[in-house]
Amino acid sequence: MGAIQKWAHNKPFALAFISILVASSADACSEMFGEVKQNRKIMKLFPLPPLEKWSNCYRNHHKTLDFLRNLLATDPIGNTLLDFEQPVKNIQTADPAKLNKLWRRIPFATKQKIMKEVQIYVQEFWGSFLSDVQNDLNNEIDNETYEKLLPLMHCPEAAFFIRVWAPCLIMHGCLPGKLYRQARQGNLESMDKLLRLDSSLLHDPVIGKKIHELRIQGKSSAYDKLLFAAQNPPKKKINQRAVKANLSGFISAIAKLQHRRLTENQIRELFDAIAQDSGRGPLDNDLPESQEGFYQSYQRARKNWLPLLQ
Numbered sequence: 001m002g003a004i005q006k007w008a009h010n011k012p013f014a015l016a017f018i019s020i021l022v023a024s025s026a027d028a029c030s031e032m033f034g035e036v037k038q039n040r041k042i043m044k045l046f047p048l049p050p051l052e053k054w055s056n057c058y059r060n061h062h063k064t065l066d067f068l069r070n071l072l073a074t075d076p077i078g079n080t081l082l083d084f085e086q087p088v089k090n091i092q093t094a095d096p097a098k099l100n101k102l103w104r105r106i107p108f109a110t111k112q113k114i115m116k117e118v119q120i121y122v123q124e125f126w127g128s129f130l131s132d133v134q135n136d137l138n139n140e141i142d143n144e145t146y147e148k149l150l151p152l153m154h155c156p157e158a159a160f161f162i163r164v165w166a167p168c169l170i171m172h173g174c175l176p177g178k179l180y181r182q183a184r185q186g187n188l189e190s191m192d193k194l195l196r197l198d199s200s201l202l203h204d205p206v207i208g209k210k211i212h213e214l215r216i217q218g219k220s221s222a223y224d225k226l227l228f229a230a231q232n233p234p235k236k237k238i239n240q241r242a243v244k245a246n247l248s249g250f251i252s253a254i255a256k257l258q259h260r261r262l263t264e265n266q267i268r269e270l271f272d273a274i275a276q277d278s279g280r281g282p283l284d285n286d287l288p289e290s291q292e293g294f295y296q297s298y299q300r301a302r303k304n305w306l307p308l309l310q
Contacts, residue, residue, distance in 0.1 A: 003273035046159035057160040058180040067157035171236040199230040240286040249301020
């Protein structure tokens with residue numbers, strides 16, 4: 001029995017399955033966003049839309065979620081993942097006893113196969129998505145896949161997800177809509193964070209006016225800092241640790257909605273199990289060494305995931 005199978009032993013089926021699915025995607029997510037951000041050719045596949053449409057993405061995160069669903073639907077593995085969307089939405093009303101009873105009826109060999117293939121499914125999907133983007137640059141993508149992906153790549157939500165939505169969630173632990181509201185209210189810290197992600201917000205009527213007022217009021221230091229932010233990358237980086245802390249918060253949120261609890265040790269042990277089964281050693285070295293540091297990092301993320309999952 002592999003380390004992941006041992007971790008899942010005696011845990012509720014739905015919670016174990018989703019937790020493994022999410023944790024297994026961490027390395028692939030880090031690699032994908034790192035590649036996309038560093039490759040200007042790839043960024044050109046996600047052009048910025050007119051300002052009004054771009055601003056609407058900040059105001060309504062559901063449009064970005066719809067884009068993700070449509071993206072998943074272009075791939076057979078993604079369709080498999082979509083089958084879990086409704087159960088996750090209704091998970092707070094699910095009967096854990098019935099789920100566990102169903103799990104106990106499944107033969108042991110089948111359970112092993114399910115847990116083993118969860119990692120393969122998610123890694124294949126993310127790998128396939130990035131591969132499709134790279135193939136498109138080299139004109140190697142097949143016509144059927146190209147026809148499916150092209151409309152998605154050029155919709156406003158695709159650019160927003162790649163450029164703003166996902167990086168903001170990973171680096172700052174909140175959706176960009178929250179920072180956008182705060183920035184329009186004059187919060188300088190939120191302006192700084194957003195402008196580093198998206199310099200086009202200099203042209204937002206409200207934010208632009210707030211920045212202009214700083215200059216009129218003689219607050220040159222604050223004014224210069226915001227202009228500097230618009231010309232420079234975020235202070236934080238999308239790295240393995242940030243991604244895994246965020247996904248740990250997602251796992252903890254799922255457990256809470258199932259009326260279950262996964263401790264920080266149990267979540268850490270899951271990432272360690274994935275490292276072991278992947279041949280990377282006994283421990284996942286991307287996680288914070290201290291128990292308190294890990295707990296605080298994923299608790300911040302959980303707080304932001306809960307409203308999205310309910």
